[in-house]
Amino acid sequence: MRYGLRMVSADTPALGGNRRDGWSARHSVAAVAARTAALVNALSGPRVPAPDEVAAVLRAHGEQVANGLSGRDVAQLREAAEKLRAVFAADDVDTAAERLNALLPLSAGPLRLTSHGGASPWHPHLDSHDDAPWGEWLLASSSLALTVLVWDRQRPPGGICASPACEDVFLTQGSGPVRRYCSRRCATRERVAAHRRAGRIRGAAPPDGTGEPGRRLDRP
Numbered sequence: 001m002r003y004g005l006r007m008v009s010a011d012t013p014a015l016g017g018n019r020r021d022g023w024s025a026r027h028s029v030a031a032v033a034a035r036t037a038a039l040v041n042a043l044s045g046p047r048v049p050a051p052d053e054v055a056a057v058l059r060a061h062g063e064q065v066a067n068g069l070s071g072r073d074v075a076q077l078r079e080a081a082e083k084l085r086a087v088f089a090a091d092d093v094d095t096a097a098e099r100l101n102a103l104l105p106l107s108a109g110p111l112r113l114t115s116h117g118g119a120s121p122w123h124p125h126l127d128s129h130d131d132a133p134w135g136e137w138l139l140a141s142s143s144l145a146l147t148v149l150v151w152d153r154q155r156p157p158g159g160i161c162a163s164p165a166c167e168d169v170f171l172t173q174g175s176g177p178v179r180r181y182c183s184r185r186c187a188t189r190e191r192v193a194a195h196r197r198a199g200r201i202r203g204a205a206p207p208d209g210t211g212e213p214g215r216r217l218d219r220p
Helices: 028-044 052-059 071-087 093-106 133-155 183-202
Strands: 112-114 123-125 158-160 168-171
Touching: 028 052, 028 071, 028 168, 052 071, 052 112, 071 093, 071 133, 071 158, 071 168, 093 133, 133 183
Parallel strands: none
Antiparallel strands: 112 123, 158 168
């Protein structure tokens, strides 16, 4: 079982209403979408991450990995991440919706609400059961969260970093201009690289049409 019972002490504030603390917001659409991006990034690429690495990402996003992960679990998670990455790669909302429509039927169970026996706040599931395989769970929960983002914002839910040195996925924030990079760090690195390339091109260009860099025509 993934979830252990959450013990609530007498000092714990009552849950309910519209309270949005770490407990009640753990399975919000924003939280699940952020978890999706983090897992897609951790699971993508030629290097196969160790089970402990993937488990650490899951725990960082509030998931309990009671019995650890196996190599088979990681393989299934990587398959799901590859499918989800295609949604982030969509250039427009129509393509994102088309790809999500292809993923949603892959979920094996009906839409339902679960609290995992009181171990988590109530949240929707699309997988076959509460302890479905990790790959099935990731594909189902992530597809649902990304679907809600498309529905709510009418734009692709995210993108893939334009930096060749990165290529991480990222979530679209708000309604501002289209992002090209996953972070300011990547954007700055690429701007610096472009500036240096431009400087090298200017330095190599033949001045005054002589055909020889660094040599100028004599003027009368």
